[in-house]
Amino acid sequence: xxxxxxxxxxxxxxxxxxxxxxxxxxxxxxxxxxxxxxxxxxxxxxxxxxxxxxxxxxxxxxxxxxxxxxxxxxxxxxxxxxxxxxxxxxxxxxxxxxxxxx
Numbered sequence: 001x002x003x004x005x006x007x008x009x010x011x012x013x014x015x016x017x018x019x020x021x022x023x024x025x026x027x028x029x030x031x032x033x034x035x036x037x038x039x040x041x042x043x044x045x046x047x048x049x050x051x052x053x054x055x056x057x058x059x060x061x062x063x064x065x066x067x068x069x070x071x072x073x074x075x076x077x078x079x080x081x082x083x084x085x086x087x088x089x090x091x092x093x094x095x096x097x098x099x100x101x102x
């Protein structure tokens with residue numbers, strides 16, 4: 001299978017932790033899902049382990065959301081395929097820090 005380049009936009013606190021710019025590109029093979037993208041992201045940037053999802057339960061952290069193609073994908077199953085535009089590299093998967101306040 002031909003590797004694909006997947007673009008991921010990270011929130012400021014994760015960019016700082018990983019020492020990267022706003023967007024990173026990962027070369028991926030196989031199914032492109034939230035789980036496979038986070039697996040690849042954590043493999044390339046080990047300092048991000050536990051920041052996007054809980055290391056034990058593998059659940060997305062409550063104050064992080066996943067968006068792509070103007071859709072909130074945060075509550076999609078982690079193994080659901082990402083939109084074609086993300087798989088093709090046309091659009092990024094956006095990991096966004098939620099803002100809480102009152």
